Amino acid sequence: MPEQTPPLEPARLEFENVTVAYNGRAALSDVTFQVPHGARVAVVGPNGAGKSTLFKTMVGLLPLRAGRVLIHCQPLGHHADCVAYVPQREEVDWRFPVTVADVVMMGRYGRRRWLKRVDAHDHEIVARSLEQMGITPLARRPISELSGGQQQRVFLARALAQEPHILLMDEPFTGVDAATQDATLALLDQLQTREVTIMISTHDLNLAAARFELVVLLNRRLLAYGPAKEIFTPQVLAEAFGSQALVLPEGTVVVDHCCPPADY
Helix, strand or coil, X not given: CCCCCCCCCCCCEEEEEEEEEECCEEEEEEEEEEECCCXXXXXXXXXXXXXXXXXXXXXCCCCCCEEEEEECCEECXXXXXXXXXXXXXXXXXXXXXXXXXHHHHHHHHHXXXXXXXXXXXXXXXXXXXXXXXXXXXXXXXXXXXXXXXXXXXXXXXXXXXXXXXXXXXECCCCCCXXXXXXHHHHHHHHHXXXXXXXXXXXXXXXXXXXXCCEEEEECCCEEEEECHXXXXXXXXXXXXXXXXXXXXXXXXXXXXXXXXXXXX
Protein backbone atom coordinates (compact mmCIF):
# COMPACT_ATOMS: atom_id res chain seq x y z
CA MET A 1 0.00 0.00 0.00
CA PRO A 2 1.22 3.56 -0.64
CA GLU A 3 2.63 5.36 2.33
CA GLN A 4 0.01 7.63 3.91
CA THR A 5 0.92 11.19 4.82
CA PRO A 6 -0.85 12.39 7.96
CA PRO A 7 -2.94 15.54 7.55
CA LEU A 8 -1.20 18.71 8.69
CA GLU A 9 -2.51 21.44 10.89
CA PRO A 10 -2.25 24.99 9.48
CA ALA A 11 1.35 26.18 9.12
CA ARG A 12 1.46 28.24 12.28
CA LEU A 13 4.60 28.54 14.39
CA GLU A 14 4.69 28.39 18.16
CA PHE A 15 7.70 29.33 20.27
CA GLU A 16 7.35 28.28 23.88
CA ASN A 17 9.96 29.50 26.39
CA VAL A 18 12.75 29.02 23.84
CA THR A 19 16.29 29.33 25.20
CA VAL A 20 19.41 28.79 23.06
CA ALA A 21 23.00 29.22 24.25
CA TYR A 22 26.51 29.41 22.81
CA ASN A 23 29.32 28.24 25.09
CA GLY A 24 27.20 28.80 28.16
CA ARG A 25 26.04 32.26 27.08
CA ALA A 26 22.35 32.70 26.24
CA ALA A 27 21.76 33.94 22.70
CA LEU A 28 17.99 33.68 23.20
CA SER A 29 16.29 33.50 26.57
CA ASP A 30 12.72 32.40 27.35
CA VAL A 31 11.23 33.54 24.02
CA THR A 32 7.49 32.90 23.59
CA PHE A 33 5.23 33.99 20.72
CA GLN A 34 2.99 32.53 18.00
CA VAL A 35 2.91 33.23 14.26
CA PRO A 36 -0.46 32.67 12.57
CA HIS A 37 -0.80 30.58 9.43
CA GLY A 38 0.06 32.63 6.33
CA ALA A 39 1.38 35.65 8.25
CA ARG A 40 4.27 37.82 7.07
CA VAL A 41 6.62 38.66 9.94
CA ALA A 42 9.75 40.81 10.18
CA VAL A 43 12.29 39.92 12.87
CA VAL A 44 14.27 42.97 13.95
CA GLY A 45 16.72 43.94 16.65
CA PRO A 46 20.29 45.14 17.14
CA ASN A 47 23.26 43.08 15.99
CA GLY A 48 23.81 40.18 18.36
CA ALA A 49 20.12 40.14 19.29
CA GLY A 50 19.56 36.49 18.30
CA LYS A 51 17.76 36.90 14.97
CA SER A 52 19.93 34.37 13.13
CA THR A 53 19.84 32.08 16.15
CA LEU A 54 16.05 32.02 16.00
CA PHE A 55 16.06 30.86 12.37
CA LYS A 56 18.87 28.32 12.79
CA THR A 57 17.05 26.78 15.72
CA MET A 58 13.91 26.37 13.64
CA VAL A 59 15.75 24.31 11.00
CA GLY A 60 17.73 22.22 13.46
CA LEU A 61 21.13 23.86 13.02
CA LEU A 62 21.25 24.82 16.70
CA PRO A 63 19.93 22.83 19.66
CA LEU A 64 17.43 24.10 22.17
CA ARG A 65 18.62 24.44 25.74
CA ALA A 66 15.04 24.82 26.97
CA GLY A 67 11.53 25.26 25.63
CA ARG A 68 10.18 24.02 22.32
CA VAL A 69 9.26 25.10 18.80
CA LEU A 70 6.09 23.69 17.25
CA ILE A 71 5.45 23.60 13.50
CA HIS A 72 2.10 22.23 12.37
CA CYS A 73 1.53 21.52 16.09
CA GLN A 74 4.49 19.10 16.07
CA PRO A 75 7.95 19.57 17.63
CA LEU A 76 11.12 20.09 15.61
CA GLY A 77 12.36 17.00 13.80
CA HIS A 78 9.02 15.98 12.34
CA HIS A 79 9.31 18.12 9.21
CA ALA A 80 11.61 17.13 6.37
CA ASP A 81 10.64 19.71 3.81
CA CYS A 82 7.96 22.18 4.89
CA VAL A 83 10.41 24.86 6.13
CA ALA A 84 12.71 26.57 3.60
CA TYR A 85 15.66 28.57 4.95
CA VAL A 86 17.64 31.20 3.04
CA PRO A 87 20.77 32.02 5.09
CA GLN A 88 22.83 35.17 5.00
CA ARG A 89 25.03 35.25 1.91
CA GLU A 90 28.27 35.42 3.89
CA GLU A 91 27.48 32.08 5.52
CA VAL A 92 27.59 30.24 2.18
CA ASP A 93 30.79 28.88 0.59
CA TRP A 94 30.29 30.23 -2.91
CA ARG A 95 33.46 28.46 -4.13
CA PHE A 96 31.68 25.10 -4.01
CA PRO A 97 31.76 23.65 -7.57
CA VAL A 98 28.05 23.47 -8.40
CA THR A 99 25.90 25.12 -11.03
CA VAL A 100 22.86 27.30 -10.47
CA ALA A 101 20.58 24.43 -11.53
CA ASP A 102 22.33 22.09 -9.07
CA VAL A 103 21.67 24.47 -6.19
CA VAL A 104 18.01 24.92 -7.08
CA MET A 105 17.57 21.14 -7.41
CA MET A 106 18.73 20.83 -3.79
CA GLY A 107 15.35 22.25 -2.86
CA ARG A 108 13.75 19.02 -4.15
CA TYR A 109 15.85 16.63 -2.03
CA GLY A 110 13.58 16.70 1.02
CA ARG A 111 10.62 15.66 -1.11
CA ARG A 112 12.29 12.53 -2.50
CA ARG A 113 12.43 9.18 -0.77
CA TRP A 114 15.82 7.76 0.15
CA LEU A 115 17.89 7.03 -2.99
CA LYS A 116 15.01 8.01 -5.29
CA ARG A 117 16.35 9.74 -8.39
CA VAL A 118 15.07 13.10 -9.58
CA ASP A 119 12.28 12.80 -12.08
CA ALA A 120 10.55 14.92 -14.71
CA HIS A 121 8.36 16.57 -12.09
CA ASP A 122 11.44 17.68 -10.10
CA HIS A 123 13.00 19.14 -13.26
CA GLU A 124 9.74 20.92 -14.05
CA ILE A 125 9.61 22.51 -10.59
CA VAL A 126 13.27 23.59 -10.85
CA ALA A 127 12.72 25.13 -14.29
CA ARG A 128 9.67 27.01 -13.02
CA SER A 129 11.57 28.30 -9.97
CA LEU A 130 14.45 29.51 -12.14
CA GLU A 131 12.03 31.29 -14.44
CA GLN A 132 10.12 32.87 -11.57
CA MET A 133 13.33 34.41 -10.22
CA GLY A 134 14.47 35.50 -13.70
CA ILE A 135 17.65 33.41 -13.74
CA THR A 136 16.90 30.73 -16.34
CA PRO A 137 19.82 31.91 -18.57
CA LEU A 138 22.17 31.31 -15.61
CA ALA A 139 21.16 27.68 -15.05
CA ARG A 140 24.49 26.18 -16.21
CA ARG A 141 26.72 28.86 -14.72
CA PRO A 142 28.89 28.01 -11.69
CA ILE A 143 27.47 29.63 -8.58
CA SER A 144 30.87 31.20 -7.85
CA GLU A 145 30.70 33.36 -11.00
CA LEU A 146 27.51 35.19 -10.03
CA SER A 147 27.04 38.61 -8.51
CA GLY A 148 25.64 38.97 -5.00
CA GLY A 149 22.16 39.76 -6.28
CA GLN A 150 22.21 36.77 -8.65
CA GLN A 151 23.35 34.47 -5.85
CA GLN A 152 20.47 35.69 -3.71
CA ARG A 153 18.02 34.91 -6.50
CA VAL A 154 19.45 31.40 -6.79
CA PHE A 155 18.79 30.70 -3.13
CA LEU A 156 15.30 32.12 -3.45
CA ALA A 157 14.72 29.79 -6.41
CA ARG A 158 15.95 26.87 -4.30
CA ALA A 159 13.45 27.81 -1.59
CA LEU A 160 10.68 27.98 -4.19
CA ALA A 161 11.62 24.54 -5.52
CA GLN A 162 11.16 23.16 -2.02
CA GLU A 163 7.48 24.21 -2.15
CA PRO A 164 7.57 25.23 1.52
CA HIS A 165 4.74 25.97 3.91
CA ILE A 166 7.08 28.26 5.86
CA LEU A 167 9.87 30.46 4.45
CA LEU A 168 12.68 31.88 6.60
CA MET A 169 15.02 34.49 5.15
CA ASP A 170 17.97 35.88 7.08
CA GLU A 171 18.85 39.45 6.00
CA PRO A 172 17.76 38.98 2.35
CA PHE A 173 18.01 42.69 1.54
CA THR A 174 21.58 43.22 2.72
CA GLY A 175 24.14 43.83 -0.03
CA VAL A 176 21.82 43.25 -2.99
CA ASP A 177 20.86 45.57 -5.83
CA ALA A 178 17.50 47.31 -6.08
CA ALA A 179 16.26 44.90 -8.76
CA THR A 180 16.90 41.89 -6.49
CA GLN A 181 15.20 43.62 -3.57
CA ASP A 182 12.16 44.33 -5.74
CA ALA A 183 12.13 40.73 -7.01
CA THR A 184 12.32 39.45 -3.44
CA LEU A 185 9.42 41.62 -2.30
CA ALA A 186 7.38 40.54 -5.33
CA LEU A 187 8.07 36.91 -4.44
CA LEU A 188 6.91 37.48 -0.87
CA ASP A 189 3.68 38.97 -2.21
CA GLN A 190 3.12 35.91 -4.41
CA LEU A 191 3.83 33.49 -1.59
CA GLN A 192 1.47 35.30 0.73
CA THR A 193 -1.37 34.71 -1.75
CA ARG A 194 -0.58 30.98 -1.37
CA GLU A 195 -0.77 31.33 2.44
CA VAL A 196 2.92 30.56 2.92
CA THR A 197 4.02 31.71 6.37
CA ILE A 198 7.00 34.08 5.95
CA MET A 199 9.60 35.31 8.44
CA ILE A 200 12.53 37.52 7.49
CA SER A 201 15.19 39.23 9.57
CA THR A 202 16.12 42.75 8.57
CA HIS A 203 17.88 45.86 9.81
CA ASP A 204 15.56 48.07 7.75
CA LEU A 205 12.88 49.07 10.24
CA ASN A 206 11.04 51.23 7.73
CA LEU A 207 10.78 48.32 5.30
CA ALA A 208 9.56 46.11 8.15
CA ALA A 209 6.87 48.64 9.01
CA ALA A 210 5.76 49.15 5.41
CA ARG A 211 5.73 45.58 4.09
CA PHE A 212 5.15 43.24 7.06
CA GLU A 213 1.99 42.85 9.10
CA LEU A 214 3.75 41.70 12.27
CA VAL A 215 7.11 42.51 13.86
CA VAL A 216 9.18 40.49 16.33
CA LEU A 217 11.59 42.73 18.25
CA LEU A 218 14.44 40.80 19.84
CA ASN A 219 17.41 41.62 21.99
CA ARG A 220 18.31 38.14 23.28
CA ARG A 221 14.80 38.05 24.67
CA LEU A 222 11.46 39.03 23.22
CA LEU A 223 10.96 42.76 23.74
CA ALA A 224 7.76 43.18 21.72
CA TYR A 225 5.58 41.40 19.17
CA GLY A 226 2.69 42.76 17.16
CA PRO A 227 1.83 45.26 14.40
CA ALA A 228 4.63 47.69 13.53
CA LYS A 229 2.64 50.74 14.65
CA GLU A 230 2.49 49.26 18.14
CA ILE A 231 6.13 48.13 18.18
CA PHE A 232 7.98 51.08 16.68
CA THR A 233 7.45 53.58 19.43
CA PRO A 234 10.27 55.70 20.89
CA GLN A 235 10.03 53.87 24.21
CA VAL A 236 10.23 50.35 22.77
CA LEU A 237 12.95 51.25 20.26
CA ALA A 238 15.02 52.88 23.00
CA GLU A 239 14.81 49.64 25.01
CA ALA A 240 16.01 47.63 22.01
CA PHE A 241 18.57 49.92 20.40
CA GLY A 242 19.40 52.49 23.08
CA SER A 243 20.87 55.68 21.66
CA GLN A 244 21.25 54.01 18.24
CA ALA A 245 17.54 54.54 17.46
CA LEU A 246 16.02 57.82 16.31
CA VAL A 247 12.38 58.34 15.29
CA LEU A 248 12.09 61.38 12.99
CA PRO A 249 9.02 63.65 13.16
CA GLU A 250 7.46 62.13 10.00
CA GLY A 251 7.78 58.65 11.51
CA THR A 252 10.94 57.44 9.74
CA VAL A 253 13.10 55.25 11.98
CA VAL A 254 16.88 55.66 11.82
CA VAL A 255 19.22 53.18 13.53
CA ASP A 256 22.98 53.63 13.66
CA HIS A 257 24.61 50.21 13.15
CA CYS A 258 28.17 51.53 13.13
CA CYS A 259 30.72 49.05 14.48
CA PRO A 260 28.14 46.55 15.79
CA PRO A 261 28.98 43.28 17.52
CA ALA A 262 28.56 40.10 15.48
CA ASP A 263 25.00 38.85 15.17
CA TYR A 264 23.91 35.45 16.42
